[in-house]
Amino acid sequence: xxxxxxxxxxxxxxxxxxxxxxxxxxxxxxxxxxxxxxxxxxxxxxxxxxxxxxxxxxxxxxxxxxxxxxxxxxxxxxxxxxxxxxxxxxxxxxxxxxxxxxxxxxxxxxxxxxxxxxxxxxxxxxxxxxxxxxxxxxxxxxxxxxxxxxxxxxxxxxxxxxxxxxxxxxxxxxxxxxxxxxxxxxxxxxxxxxxxxxxxxxxxxxxxxxxxxxxxxxxxxxxxxxxxxxxxxxxxxxxxxxxxxxxxxxxxxxxxxxxxxxxxxxxxxxxxxxxxxxxxxxxxxxxxxxxxxxxxxxxxxxxxxxxxxxxxxxxxxxxxxxxxxxxxxxxxxxxxxxxxxxxxx
Numbered sequence: 001x002x003x004x005x006x007x008x009x010x011x012x013x014x015x016x017x018x019x020x021x022x023x024x025x026x027x028x029x030x031x032x033x034x035x036x037x038x039x040x041x042x043x044x045x046x047x048x049x050x051x052x053x054x055x056x057x058x059x060x061x062x063x064x065x066x067x068x069x070x071x072x073x074x075x076x077x078x079x080x081x082x083x084x085x086x087x088x089x090x091x092x093x094x095x096x097x098x099x100x101x102x103x104x105x106x107x108x109x110x111x112x113x114x115x116x117x118x119x120x121x122x123x124x125x126x127x128x129x130x131x132x133x134x135x136x137x138x139x140x141x142x143x144x145x146x147x148x149x150x151x152x153x154x155x156x157x158x159x160x161x162x163x164x165x166x167x168x169x170x171x172x173x174x175x176x177x178x179x180x181x182x183x184x185x186x187x188x189x190x191x192x193x194x195x196x197x198x199x200x201x202x203x204x205x206x207x208x209x210x211x212x213x214x215x216x217x218x219x220x221x222x223x224x225x226x227x228x229x230x231x232x233x234x235x236x237x238x239x240x241x242x243x244x245x246x247x248x249x250x251x252x253x254x255x256x257x258x259x260x261x262x263x264x265x266x267x268x269x270x271x272x273x274x275x276x277x278x279x280x281x282x283x284x285x286x287x288x289x290x291x292x293x294x295x296x297x298x299x300x301x302x303x304x305x306x307x308x309x310x311x312x313x314x315x316x317x318x319x320x321x322x323x324x325x326x327x328x329x330x331x332x333x334x335x336x337x338x339x340x341x342x343x344x345x
Contacts, residue, residue: 005065005086008035009141010133010175020056027052035063036181038144066138071146081142085111085135089128093139093158095147104153107139109169110160115194116229119217119259121293122159131160133171140176154184157192157213163199170208186210192257197234200242204249212246213286214239216256218265219273227264236277243281253282258320260306261290262299271312278318285313285320 008016008031017028027048034045041063042048042056069090070082077097082090094106113120114127139158144151154176156162162169169191176184192213193199203212218224224231234242247254256278260266278285287310290300301309306322313320 005132005134006060007065007132007134007138008032008063009137010172022052032181035141036178038141039063040145064138064141066135066142068142079143079146081139081146083139083142085131091131091135091139091159093143095143095151097148101149102153103147103149103151104155105140105143105151106155106158107136107172108158108160109136109156109162109165113160114164115161115196117194117215117217118227119261119290119296119298121295124295125159127160130165130168133168133175136168136172137175140182152184153188153190155190155192155213157190161194161196161199162191163193163196163203166199166202170206173208173210190255194228194230195234195239196230197238197242200239200246204242204246207249209250211252211254212250213255213257214243215259216274216277216285217259217261218270219277220265220270223265227261240277240281247282253284256283256285257288258285259288259290260301260309262301262305264298266301266305266309268312271309271316271318274313275316275318283319285318287320287322289322 008019011019011032013028013032014025015028016022016031017025020028020031022028022031030047031045039045042053042060045053048056065086066083068081069084071079073079079095080092081094082092084090089111091108091111093108096104096106098104108131110130111128112125113122115123117123140151140154154173156169173186173189176182176189177186186209190211190213191203191208192215194215200212200214215228216224217227219236221231221236224236231239243254258265258274274285287306289306290298292298292300310320310322
C-alpha cells in the first residue's frame with residue numbers, strides 16, 4: 001500500500017531536502033545528521049535558522065510516523081516497545097542486552113504474519129500489511145531512545161517474514177548501514193527467515209552482504225510441514241539447494257535457528273537428521289528452548305532433555321550454541337511477539 005504518513009527516516013539527505021522544501025542542499029544534510037543522532041524534533045536542530053526550525057516544527061510536530069504506546073523492561077536487560085503506526089496497526093520491537101553488554105535491536109518487518117508457524121505467537125495473527133522502510137528504521141530509533149548505550153546489532157527476527165518484504169527491508173538496511181549516518185556494519189545485521197526460498201534466492205542475486213539465519217526447527221520434512229506451512233511449498237531439499245547457492249555467493253557461514261520443543265524435535269533420530277542436513281554446509285545451529293505462550297500447545301523441554309539432545313549433537317559433530325532466552329517475562333523473547341496492545345498494559 002502507498003503510505004501517506006510523514007517520516008524523514010530511511011531517506012537520503014537529497015530526499016529530505018525535497019520533502020521539506022529546503023532552499024539549500026546542505027540543510028538536508030544537517031537534518032539527516034540530526035536524525036541519526038537521535039533528535040526528537042526540529043527545535044533541537046540548532047544549526048538551522050530559527051525561522052526555518054519554527055516553520056518545520058509547525059508543519060511537522062513529530063519526526064516519526066509511529067508513536068510508542070507502551071514500554072516494558074525485563075530484569076535480564078530486555079526492553080519491549082509496542083508502537084502504533086499511522087494507520088492504527090500495532091507492532092512490537094525489542095532491545096536485547098547480551099552478557100558482554102552489547103545491545104541488539106530486534107525489528108519487525110510486517111504487521112502480523114502470513115507464515116503461520118505453529119510454535120510462534122506472531123503466527124497466530126493474520127498478515128495486516130508490509131511495513132514501509134521508514135517504519136522499520138523508526139523502530140530502531142525508538143529503541144535507541146530507551147537504550148542505555150549505542151545499539152550495535154540489528155536482527156530482523158521480530159514480527160513478520162523479512163524476505164516477504166525484501167525491498168523495504170533492504171532499503172532500511174541501507175539507511176542503517178550508511179557510513180555517514182548510523183554506520184552499522186553489514187556483519188552486525190541479520191535477516192531471519194522461515195525458509196522462504198524465493199527470498200533467499202533474491203538475496204543471493206542482489207548479493208546483500210548481511211548475515212542469514214534460517215528457522216529450521218527440524219530436518220524431518222513431515223514434522224516441518226506440520227509445524228511450518230512454508231515447508232509444504234519449499235521442502236527441505238529445495239531449501240538446501242537455495243542455501244548452497246547463497247553460501248557460494250556470500251562466502252559466509254549462516255545460522256540454523258532450532259526451536260527445541262518437548263516431545264517434538266529433540267529425539268536421537270532428530271539429531272541424526274539434523275547432522276545429515278548440516279553436512280557440507282558452513283553453518284552453526286542456534287538451539288532455542290521453546291518460549292511458552294498460552295495460545296500455543298507446546299511445552300519447553302526440561303534441562304535433562306536439552307542435555308541429552310546437545311550430547312547427541314556433539315557426538316554427531318554438529319556445531320551449535322544454546323541461546324539464553326531474554327525478555328520472557330515481558331513476552332519479548334523469540335516467538336512471543338504478537339502486537340496486541342491490550343496485553344502490554
